[in-house]
Amino acid sequence: MPYLLELDVSHNALTTYFDFRPPRNLQVANFSHNDIPEMKNLSDYQSLTKLILDNNSIEEIQGLENCHNLTYLSLANNNIKAITGLANLPLKTLCLQSNQIEKAVGLEKLKVLQVLDLSGNQINSLEGLEDHLLLQDINLEDNQGKFIVTFKYNDFYYGLSREIIETIAREGLATCVHLDIEQEGLEKNPENGEAEGKTPVAQGGKRIVGERGQRG
Secondary structure (H helix, E strand, O other): OOOOOOOEEEOOOOOOOOOOOOOOOOOOOOOOOOOOOOOOOOOOOOOOOOOOOOOOOOOOOOOOOOOOHHHHHEOOOOOOOOOOOOOOOOOOEEEEEOOOOOOOOOOOOOOOOOEEOOOOOOOOOOOOOOOOOOEEEOOOOOOOOOOOOOOOOOOOEEEEHHHHHHHHHHHOOOOOOOHHHHHHOEEEEOOOOOOOOOOOOOOOEEEOOOOOOEEE
């Protein structure tokens, strides 16, 4: 398969990947929904631009140091506890949904990152997201009900607070021009009858997505 550009072997029972001579120009690989316990060294796959390893049993991000063309990486629904092994990669989209990550640190050198999905983890701080100038879309929904900084309304806790969001937009995410907080089961404001929902800060395209916190 010397000319193979895309490989999809998802929904099998694989316990490893790339255990064959690598196609020189392979660009897209999908190994999702298998039984892979760890990531291999992908130094021989320098043409790879998109790698999907969702729904496996991976505990650590590794082996990607020489993937100089990798712009899309998805490791949703694994057992990852920390963000590692991504330094200086040209990633534009990173999905780490539904893992066991407690902090967003480890992303500092992803200078061209645009879309980040950290939903379904255990994150309760924006530490590590301060200097991503190109970041447009951050999903932090369903982080164990402890979503970042919260404020209380009608016995419910909601986050983020407007003050915190505006501080982040002003001092950290320099290109951020619009932040939305999407929440579920929201109560109406008794003063004006309007539901407490999305909180626009300015006009534009970037957003942080969050979810209602715990009942007080």
